[in-house]
Amino acid sequence: MTETAAFRVIHARVRKRRNPVSRWYRRNERAVLSAAGIVSFVAAWQIGADAGLIDKFFFSSPTDILAAGVAEVQKPRFWEDVKISAIELGLGTLIALVTSVPIGIAIGWYRRVSLTFDPWLNFFNALPRVALIPLVVLWAGLGVEMKTIIVFFGGFFSIVLPTVEGVRTVDRQFLDVARSFRAPQRLIFTSLVIPGTLPFIVSGLRLAVGRVLAGVIIAEFYAQTSGLGVMIARSASTLQPDRMLFGVLIFTILGIGLTEGIGIAERYFQRWRPSIDLEEAA
Amino acid sequence: MRTEHLALSARGVKMQYRDRGTGNVLLAIDNIDLDVPDGAFVSLLGPSGCGKSTFLKIVNGLLPATAGEIKLHRVAKGREDAMVFQDAALFPWYSVLDNVAYGLVCAGVPRGEARKRAAPFIDLVGLKGFDEKYPYQLSGGMQQRANLARALAVDSAILLMDEPFAALDAQTREVMQAELLRIWNAAKKTVLFVTHQIDEAVYLSDRVVVMAARPGRVIADIQIDLRRPRDLSVKRTPEFAVYEEQIWRLIAGQYGKTPQPDAAS
Numbered sequence: 001m002t003e004t005a006a007f008r009v010i011h012a013r014v015r016k017r018r019n020p021v022s023r024w025y026r027r028n029e030r031a032v033l034s035a036a037g038i039v040s041f042v043a044a045w046q047i048g049a050d051a052g053l054i055d056k057f058f059f060s061s062p063t064d065i066l067a068a069g070v071a072e073v074q075k076p077r078f079w080e081d082v083k084i085s086a087i088e089l090g091l092g093t094l095i096a097l098v099t100s101v102p103i104g105i106a107i108g109w110y111r112r113v114s115l116t117f118d119p120w121l122n123f124f125n126a127l128p129r130v131a132l133i134p135l136v137v138l139w140a141g142l143g144v145e146m147k148t149i150i151v152f153f154g155g156f157f158s159i160v161l162p163t164v165e166g167v168r169t170v171d172r173q174f175l176d177v178a179r180s181f182r183a184p185q186r187l188i189f190t191s192l193v194i195p196g197t198l199p200f201i202v203s204g205l206r207l208a209v210g211r212v213l214a215g216v217i218i219a220e221f222y223a224q225t226s227g228l229g230v231m232i233a234r235s236a237s238t239l240q241p242d243r244m245l246f247g248v249l250i251f252t253i254l255g256i257g258l259t260e261g262i263g264i265a266e267r268y269f270q271r272w273r274p275s276i277d278l279e280e281a282a
Numbered sequence: 283m284r285t286e287h288l289a290l291s292a293r294g295v296k297m298q299y300r301d302r303g304t305g306n307v308l309l310a311i312d313n314i315d316l317d318v319p320d321g322a323f324v325s326l327l328g329p330s331g332c333g334k335s336t337f338l339k340i341v342n343g344l345l346p347a348t349a350g351e352i353k354l355h356r357v358a359k360g361r362e363d364a365m366v367f368q369d370a371a372l373f374p375w376y377s378v379l380d381n382v383a384y385g386l387v388c389a390g391v392p393r394g395e396a397r398k399r400a401a402p403f404i405d406l407v408g409l410k411g412f413d414e415k416y417p418y419q420l421s422g423g424m425q426q427r428a429n430l431a432r433a434l435a436v437d438s439a440i441l442l443m444d445e446p447f448a449a450l451d452a453q454t455r456e457v458m459q460a461e462l463l464r465i466w467n468a469a470k471k472t473v474l475f476v477t478h479q480i481d482e483a484v485y486l487s488d489r490v491v492v493m494a495a496r497p498g499r500v501i502a503d504i505q506i507d508l509r510r511p512r513d514l515s516v517k518r519t520p521e522f523a524v525y526e527e528q529i530w531r532l533i534a535g536q537y538g539k540t541p542q543p544d545a546a547s
Contacts, residue, residue, distance in 0.1 A: 181388035195375040
């Protein structure tokens with residue numbers, strides 16, 4: 001009989017105590033790496049532009065954009081544009097939110113409402129809504145009203161469809177509990193349907209952020225009356241890429257801020273859910 | 283027979299429905315008669331598909347019966363019946379206290395008042411100190427305690443329990459069975475308990491109503507004369523084994539009579 005290695009031995013791994021620097025790094029890995037990514041991109045852009053490898057005429061440079069921004073914030077016209085865009089965005093999104101949630105809940109909950117409005121929802125969802133801008137201009141002119149309506153379109157359909165979906169997927173066993181205890185209809189909505197649908201409303205809102213920002217820019221491009229979109233369009237056509245990119249940067253920061261704000265609101269409303277740590281899950 | 287109040291009296295309850303796929307009419311429950319005296323602990327025992335949970339849902343009003351009549355003893359105030367669900371079915375966005383108060387809120391009690399009245403039931407089921415926890419922070423057994431407290435809080439005359447311990451592990455289930463008897467003793471409720479576990483039915487009940495499937499019907503009604511209060515050691519006595527054996531034979535006998543596609547022959 002020949003002796004063979006009959007066992008594969010699995011050793012325990014002794015955890016080594018890491019030094020403080022690597023412990024700090026592991027805790028902040030996410031922040032460190034994303035900051036490093038941003039800094040090296042901006043640095044490469046700046047160096048490339050200064051060395052003449054990147055044509056400043058088309059691509060500007062980080063310091064030029066910063067300088068354009070500093071000049072811009074001293075003009076009253078700039079703040080007038082900011083105000084107009086903020087009103088269009090805020091008002092359009094707010095109206096979209098307060099109308100889409102109740103309408104979505106009604107369509108999701110009542111079968112007959114759903115059968116009646118489903119074709120319309122699908123129709124308007126499939127419709128490229130920016131194509132309606134000329135029509136909206138006929139109704140509302142070239143001012144704030146028309147641009148607010150365009151923003152509203154983008155927000156409303158982003159939120160209403162997930163809301164309908166959320167209501168339809170409310171857990172049947174919770175419905176049985178409510179019916180078993182003879183919950184009145186109003187209580188079924190407040191205790192069950194709305195909390196169950198909230199995650200869907202929030203994901204609709206996330207989708208809406210991109211759509212309302214795009215809506216306000218497109219509407220302002222089209223109307224050419226006032227707002228940051230006009231500032232962007234005019235800067236490009238007058239060959240000022242630094243000023244234009246400063247406008248784009250504002251919208252980008254706004255989008256990130258809104259998304260973060262939704263995240264904070266979501267964590268507050270969803271504190272009943274076990275939290276999943278991104279680092280641990282990865 | 284003693285003259286006593288009946289908490290529940292069912293006559294000729296029948297449930298049939300049309301299969302959406304085949305169009306055949308299926309008889310889920312055929313002619314169930316059942317009397318549950320006030321204060322009694324009665325179990326409905328049978329294999330899956332015998333309609334025992336369906337019967338409970340009919341009593342609770344979640345499903346309409348096709349034929350028959352069910353009388354529940356009317357109470358001066360509050361609900362006649364309250365359901366303890368198979369899966370705890372606690373609202374995940376409510377704290378334990380708000381979940382336990384839910385039945386009262388449904389009955390129109392203002393939330394603050396409902397929470398005040400619900401609090402003692404949290405203590406009764408052994409969840410003291412967990413009032414403000416969310417369901418995800420509770421183990422399966424603790425969730426079932428909250429589920430039970432929610433039904434107890436509405437102070438109904440009869441408690442309907444739909445296999446409440448089926449999803450628990452064996453050890454937790456035994457603990458919960460003993461706990462249920464303690465709570466039943468303290469709360470003085472009538473209980474109609476649905477289960478497919480023979481030892482659970484015998485251990486808990488005054489009477490075990492044995493059901494058979496296809497169609498769902500009652501095949502035996504067995505008085506359990508084990509002395510109360512019972513602790514878990516009762517399960518190791520010869521008398522207990524005799525009851526288990528008797529019921530097991532009744533259920534096993536059914537498999538010989540009708541062809542059972544899912545029986546191990």
